[in-house]
Amino acid sequence: NAGVTQTPKFRVLKTGQSMTLLCAQDMNHEYMYWYRQDPGMGLRLIHYSVGEGTTAKGEVPDGYNVSRLKKQNFLLGLESAAPSQTSVYFCASSGLRNEQFFGPGTRLTVL
Amino acid sequence: GESVGLHLPTLSVQEGDNSIINCAYSNSASDYFIWYKQESGKGPQFIIDIRSNMDKRQGQRVTVLLNKTVKHLSLQIAATQPGDSAVYFCAETRSGGGADGLTFGKGTHLIIQP
Numbered sequence: 001n002a003g004v005t006q007t008p009k010f011r012v013l014k015t016g017q018s019m020t021l022l023c024a025q026d027m028n029h030e031y032m033y034w035y036r037q038d039p040g041m042g043l044r045l046i047h048y049s050v051g052e053g054t055t056a057k058g059e060v061p062d063g064y065n066v067s068r069l070k071k072q073n074f075l076l077g078l079e080s081a082a083p084s085q086t087s088v089y090f091c092a093s094s095g096l097r098n099e100q101f102f103g104p105g106t107r108l109t110v111l
Numbered sequence: 112g113e114s115v116g117l118h119l120p121t122l123s124v125q126e127g128d129n130s131i132i133n134c135a136y137s138n139s140a141s142d143y144f145i146w147y148k149q150e151s152g153k154g155p156q157f158i159i160d161i162r163s164n165m166d167k168r169q170g171q172r173v174t175v176l177l178n179k180t181v182k183h184l185s186l187q188i189a190a191t192q193p194g195d196s197a198v199y200f201c202a203e204t205r206s207g208g209g210a211d212g213l214t215f216g217k218g219t220h221l222i223i224q225p
Binding site: 004033035040041042043044045048058059090092098099100101102103104105 | 120143145147152153154155156157160200202204212213214215216217218
């Protein structure tokens with residue numbers, strides 16, 4: 001059981017470039033989430049999904065898009081990266097109990 | 112807007128002592144609370160949770176207390192060890208079925224003195 005995995009672990013982008021972060025979970029969880037964490041801050045919810053084919057906006061959705069084509073995968077896309085999107089991104093998944101399991105994070109720097 | 116917050120950004124304790132980390136929340140509709148531990152360079156790790164129909168829950172060396180009257184949550188760690196050094200976050204959600212994301216506080220950095 002790998003739990004929640006994220007790809008890539010690190011990435012440096014130039015302003016205006018695009019990229020996709022991949023999250024995968026092998027726990028058969030219905031719910032998946034994307035958070036960002038900025039220095040000295042707690043995590044803030046970007047987007048989430050309550051099931052395959054569904055997505056919803058969280059607290060800070062602007063500049064991001066997501067897709068959940070398969071139950072085990074949740075993709076986070078940045079169409080035109082901005083320096084304000086420099087952050088550490090965490091994916092999480094949960095079953096019906098609400099307890100969320102987190103991945104190891106992706107550290108993104110936008111120059 | 113409503114949010115979850117913590118009283119202290121840093122807490123320093125002696126190894127072997129008990130630690131108490133506090134959290135205040137403002138959303139009276141919150142019904143599920145979780146404490147997470149985050150070590151440097153890693154994702155948050157679940158420690159313990161509690162639902163709003165409970166006042167206290169115990170785990171291995173950890174206890175969570177919930178006071179709904181004053182919207183206060185605390186995490187007690189018994190016999191603190193060096194491995195307990197980390198940032199601790201409280202988080203809350205209003206949903207009962209896991210559909211919503213969590214709202215996190217800013218975190219308390221627990222430092223263990225030898």
